[in-house]
Amino acid sequence: MTMIYGTSAxxxxxIAAFLTVSILGCNNGGTAKNDASSTGAAKxxxxxxxxxxxxxxxxxxxxxxxxxxxxxxxAYRNQAAREVTxxxxxxxxxxxxxxxxxxxxxxxxxxAIWSDIDAIRKAxxxxxxxxxxxxxxxxxxxxTIVLVVRKGNPHEIKDWSDLVRPDVAIITPSPKTSxxxxxxxxxxxGSIVRRGGSEAEARDFVTELYRHTPVLDTGARAAxxxxxxxxxxxxxxxxxxxxxxxxxxxxGQLQIVYPPISIRAEPFVALVDANVDRxxxxxxxxxxxxxxxxxxxxxxxxxxxxRPIEPDVLSQHSEKFPELELFEIAEIAxxxxxxxxxxxxxxxxxxxxxxxxxx
Amino acid sequence: xxxxxINRRVLPGFRLSLGYTVAWLGFLVVVPLAGCLVKAAxxxxxxxxxxxWTARARAAYAFTLTSSFAxxxxxxxxxLIVAWVLVRYEFPGKRWLDSLVDLPFAxxxxxxxxxxxxxxxxxxxxxxxxxxxxxxxxxxxxxxxLVLTFIGFPFVVRTLQPVLESLDAEIEDxxxxxxxxxxxTFRRVLLPALVPAxxxxxxxxxxxxxxxYGSVVFVSGNMPxxxxxxxxxxxxxxxxxxxxxxxxxxxVLLAMSIGMLLLVNLLELWSKRSHV
Numbered sequence: 001m002t003m004i005y006g007t008s009a010x011x012x013x014x015i016a017a018f019l020t021v022s023i024l025g026c027n028n029g030g031t032a033k034n035d036a037s038s039t040g041a042a043k044x045x046x047x048x049x050x051x052x053x054x055x056x057x058x059x060x061x062x063x064x065x066x067x068x069x070x071x072x073x074x075a076y077r078n079q080a081a082r083e084v085t086x087x088x089x090x091x092x093x094x095x096x097x098x099x100x101x102x103x104x105x106x107x108x109x110x111x112a113i114w115s116d117i118d119a120i121r122k123a124x125x126x127x128x129x130x131x132x133x134x135x136x137x138x139x140x141x142x143x144t145i146v147l148v149v150r151k152g153n154p155h156e157i158k159d160w161s162d163l164v165r166p167d168v169a170i171i172t173p174s175p176k177t178s179x180x181x182x183x184x185x186x187x188x189x190g191s192i193v194r195r196g197g198s199e200a201e202a203r204d205f206v207t208e209l210y211r212h213t214p215v216l217d218t219g220a221r222a223a224x225x226x227x228x229x230x231x232x233x234x235x236x237x238x239x240x241x242x243x244x245x246x247x248x249x250x251x252g253q254l255q256i257v258y259p260p261i262s263i264r265a266e267p268f269v270a271l272v273d274a275n276v277d278r279x280x281x282x283x284x285x286x287x288x289x290x291x292x293x294x295x296x297x298x299x300x301x302x303x304x305x306x307r308p309i310e311p312d313v314l315s316q317h318s319e320k321f322p323e324l325e326l327f328e329i330a331e332i333a334x335x336x337x338x339x340x341x342x343x344x345x346x347x348x349x350x351x352x353x354x355x356x357x358x359x
Numbered sequence: 360x361x362x363x364x365i366n367r368r369v370l371p372g373f374r375l376s377l378g379y380t381v382a383w384l385g386f387l388v389v390v391p392l393a394g395c396l397v398k399a400a401x402x403x404x405x406x407x408x409x410x411x412w413t414a415r416a417r418a419a420y421a422f423t424l425t426s427s428f429a430x431x432x433x434x435x436x437x438x439l440i441v442a443w444v445l446v447r448y449e450f451p452g453k454r455w456l457d458s459l460v461d462l463p464f465a466x467x468x469x470x471x472x473x474x475x476x477x478x479x480x481x482x483x484x485x486x487x488x489x490x491x492x493x494x495x496x497x498x499x500x501x502x503x504x505l506v507l508t509f510i511g512f513p514f515v516v517r518t519l520q521p522v523l524e525s526l527d528a529e530i531e532d533x534x535x536x537x538x539x540x541x542x543x544t545f546r547r548v549l550l551p552a553l554v555p556a557x558x559x560x561x562x563x564x565x566x567x568x569x570x571x572y573g574s575v576v577f578v579s580g581n582m583p584x585x586x587x588x589x590x591x592x593x594x595x596x597x598x599x600x601x602x603x604x605x606x607x608x609x610x611v612l613l614a615m616s617i618g619m620l621l622l623v624n625l626l627e628l629w630s631k632r633s634h635v
Binding site for chain 2: 092094095098119174176177214215216217218222225226229230231232340344345346347351354355
């Protein structure tokens with residue numbers, strides 16, 4: 001109920017902002033801007049050297065973007081002699097996509113899952129060819145799902161099949177509400193079918209896996225908190241970058257286990273055409289996204305535990321990113337659209353796990 | 360007739376203030392709710408029904424209703440005792456305690472959820488004693504009832520306090536002099552006067568619990584068919600970009616809340632009539 005108030009209220013707020021703006025007659029475009037940016041907008045008319053971007057991203061990337069943004073501000077000052085400020089917004093990948101569709105004025109989106117960016121494209125805000133506009137299909141880095149265990153790995157977890165032993169409890173967020181949750185599910189599924197198992201076997205495996213899951217948090221950070229702070233569960237299935245952070249902060253209480261095989265997680269980036277054209281920020285937004293592929297940004301990406309897309313930077317950090325077999329979504333489903341329908345939609349494979357248990 | 364004339368004169372600008380009230384109520388309450396209904400009405404009936412009446416949704420409604428109901432009952436009992444103590448006794452620190460009652464209003468509910476789950480897990484402050492006894496007050500149904508009780512607590516206390524304050528202590532003396540035992544005095548003299556306020560407090564805390572999301576997601580574990588509340592289903596449907604289906608579930612919750620309010624108004628009416 002509260003959520004619905006939320007989305008309706010957001011529309012109402014946008015309408016209210018429109019009304020206020022048009023009544024005051026102070027804005028030619030009549031766009032509802034953030035209150036913080038109103039002074040910036042006035043300045044922008046007077047001195048076009050000042051510009052502001054909004055990067056709408058997913059949950060665990062706060063630290064990454066803060067560091068990348070600092071570097072870009074300096075680089076852009078040197079390159080274009082313009083001052084840019086970049087704001088960040090974080091949350092569940094799906095809800096961030098909805099916010100942009102509902103009017104959040106993102107210049108660029110950097111989301112966890114391809115289908116979340118594609119949902120914005122479907123809403124007409126991003127051009128159809130968005131993936132062709134940047135190197136490597138608009139993918140500046142990739143990641144995967146790894147296993148985090150407690151000190152000394154007492155349950156001797158080495159591979160996916162170890163997760164369903166009787167005394168092992170798993171922590172991972174719900175695939176219904178979390179990108180991390182979806183990728184964990186798909187990694188587990190793929191660990192069976194990519195090694196020659198049948199779909200029926202994969203289904204049995206994930207069913208068993210979620211029987212070992214005592215808590216389904218709604219987001220990646222909440223699950224990290226459940227595992228690391230509250231001490232619940234024996235294995236945490238999470239993003240590699242989140243695992244690096246979690247282990248570093250645990251003071252030796254946790255360690256990472258790399259399974260032999262996992263999913264290749266691809267958080268794509270795109271500029272939001274409708275918004276950059278209205279705000280006249282296209283050139284800055286393009287420069288920002290291209291900056292992500294420079295050696296400087298690729299280094300920052302690697303330092304934060306994300307696997308850089310440029311092979312030479314990746315190989316410099318090879319001790320940090322052990323090799324494992326990474327399969328793509330296309331190798332276990334026709335694509336994200338099909339994966340969502342088949343696994344996570346109402347009545348899909350994930351729901352059936354619990355429905356069969358309830359009977 | 361006379362009272363309404365007086366009221367108009369006490370506050371100047373009756374029309375203006377009424378217009379203002381109606382406009383804001385419309386803006387803040389009616390328009391969003393109407394938007395909710397319109398969105399849900401865009402679904403054909405079979406899809407609406409398919410969205411709101413799955414086995415999983417039914418389990419979530421049942422869990423939301425029963426846990427809200429249980430927490431509201433606990434609050435009525437606890438709230439009566441606390442209100443009684445705060446009104447009838449003088450003791451050091453009373454004001455401090457009194458203002459503490461409002462804390463659940465002020466605290467972000469997500470914070471409450473985090474703190475509760477942190478306390479009651481196996482290695483938490485309280486959990487380390489309770490879990491060995493078999494009391495699991497984190498990631499269980501009990502946990503949800505606990506936080507809902509916390510969230511709804513001030514409603515009962517704050518509705519009972521003024522009523523208790525207005526009760527004349529002499530009435531109790533009179534009952535005692537007329538030969539009533541303590542229990543009879545409570546049962547026949549005090550309770551009837553308190554029942555309407557207790558019903559209001561119950562309803563407020565119940566309604567508050569039904570709509571609670573922030574704290575519950577942190578303590579419940581969100582297990583389908585077990586500890587999943589209906590608002591979590593709404594979020595899950597939104598993640599699939601299924602706005603209309605999500606709104607449909609919201610409409611069901613809305614209908615439950617309105618039904619609850621109606622029932623409470625009827626109860627209050629009935630309790631007032633039967634005691635006048």
